[in-house]
Amino acid sequence: MTAHHLDPDLVTLLVADAGTAPSMHNAQPWKFAFRSDDDSIELHGDPERAMPRTDPHHRALHIGCGAALFNLRVSAARNGFSARMELLPDDSEPWLLATVAFDAPGGEGHDLAALHDALRRRHTSRHPFSDEPVPDALLDGLRAAARLESCRLTVPSDWHVETLLALLRDAEHREDTDPLARAETAAWTTGAQGAAAARRDGVPASAFGPRSSGGPAPVRDFGRARPAADRGWAVFEKRPQLALLGTPGDTRANWLRAGQALERVLLQATADGLATSMTSQPLEWPELRWTVRDPVAALGHVQMVLRLGYGPGGTATPRRPVTDVLDIR
Numbered sequence: 001m002t003a004h005h006l007d008p009d010l011v012t013l014l015v016a017d018a019g020t021a022p023s024m025h026n027a028q029p030w031k032f033a034f035r036s037d038d039d040s041i042e043l044h045g046d047p048e049r050a051m052p053r054t055d056p057h058h059r060a061l062h063i064g065c066g067a068a069l070f071n072l073r074v075s076a077a078r079n080g081f082s083a084r085m086e087l088l089p090d091d092s093e094p095w096l097l098a099t100v101a102f103d104a105p106g107g108e109g110h111d112l113a114a115l116h117d118a119l120r121r122r123h124t125s126r127h128p129f130s131d132e133p134v135p136d137a138l139l140d141g142l143r144a145a146a147r148l149e150s151c152r153l154t155v156p157s158d159w160h161v162e163t164l165l166a167l168l169r170d171a172e173h174r175e176d177t178d179p180l181a182r183a184e185t186a187a188w189t190t191g192a193q194g195a196a197a198a199r200r201d202g203v204p205a206s207a208f209g210p211r212s213s214g215g216p217a218p219v220r221d222f223g224r225a226r227p228a229a230d231r232g233w234a235v236f237e238k239r240p241q242l243a244l245l246g247t248p249g250d251t252r253a254n255w256l257r258a259g260q261a262l263e264r265v266l267l268q269a270t271a272d273g274l275a276t277s278m279t280s281q282p283l284e285w286p287e288l289r290w291t292v293r294d295p296v297a298a299l300g301h302v303q304m305v306l307r308l309g310y311g312p313g314g315t316a317t318p319r320r321p322v323t324d325v326l327d328i329r
Contacts, residue, residue, distance in 0.1 A: 006039045006102060008328055010079060014041070015326045017075035019319050020119050021263055023064030024055060024280065025188035026203050026317045030065045033327045043069055043098040053180040054284045059255050063303060065097050066259020070149075071119060072100060074267070078116040082106035087253050097256060118270040123316055125275040126209025126219045128236040129309030138272050139243075142308075145268045146245060149261035154244050154297045161242055164305060167288050169216050171281035176224065186225040200320045207315040210234035218242070218307055219277050243306045244292070246299035258303035265306065275311040278304055
């Protein structure tokens with residue numbers, strides 16, 4: 001039995017907060033179900049929002065759902081609850097990714113609640129960052145945030161940053177020459193303001209960021225799929241400050257934990273005044289993914305490449321209404 005009763009209004013609030021999570025191409029591939037008989041919430045993956053070409057094993061889908069699960073935990077803590085979760089509770093239901101029960105506040109409730117203010121301030125920034133280095137103290141805090149979710153965050157050496165940038169360019173080239181990958185990206189982006197206003201998912205042109213006038217940008221260039229979008233030009237940092245998020249294994253449970261760690265790191269970075277972006281392009285091609293890992297770091301399996309720094313915040317992307325993603329049973 002849970003220690004508190006959840007009413008539908010509170011559940012709606014929790015799910016609205018969960019839905020601010022990042023996901024590949026902002027597909028928001030999650031569904032929630034509230035079971036009023038035991039005051040629990042189920043998190044389901046949405047196969048209709050999967051990307052069969054660039055995410056055939058649903059790794060990115062699980063990571064996005066894991067990020068939403070972490071936001072649910074943050075919102076629960078902010079509203080006086082402790083979230084007790086079970087990952088992949090039923091082998092017969094592969095799209096049931098987690099169940100969450102709610103108790104009285106636990107030991108980490110204050111730390112989670114403190115991140116709530118960053119939920120709606122966290123946006124992916126595809127703009128240039130300054131060359132000001134991120135202090136070691138902040139990086140240590142982000143490493144600790146990842147460890148709290150059983151993951152590891154490492155900062156690659158300068159020579160490996162060059163390797164990562166080369167892999168990013170390689171991945172862009174592969175996508176440019178793959179009609180299925182190009183079509184998948186184009187399906188989740190909008191180039192016209194009217195089209196963007198009509199959608200509640202995907203990446204609108206306002207969030208593409210500027211074109212790079214000084215070589216390849218260290219972010220995914222969605223404008224390659226929508227070249228007609230008016231974006232302007234800018235010079236990006238020559239040596240971006242990157243970080244790698246990894247897990248010891250590469251299972252579905254690892255992916256869900258990576259999503260929670262990713263969101264915890266992003267929210268902490270936002271609270272610390274940092275701008276952030278992510279790229280998974282080199283991870284979407286099996287022949288490139290194994291080279292993303294820094295060979296001098298015992299990282300395991302890389303799940304995301306993050307870019308950190310000081311610069312303009314990102315643009316908010318549309319969100320699906322709670323009525324589309326929540327089923328109250």
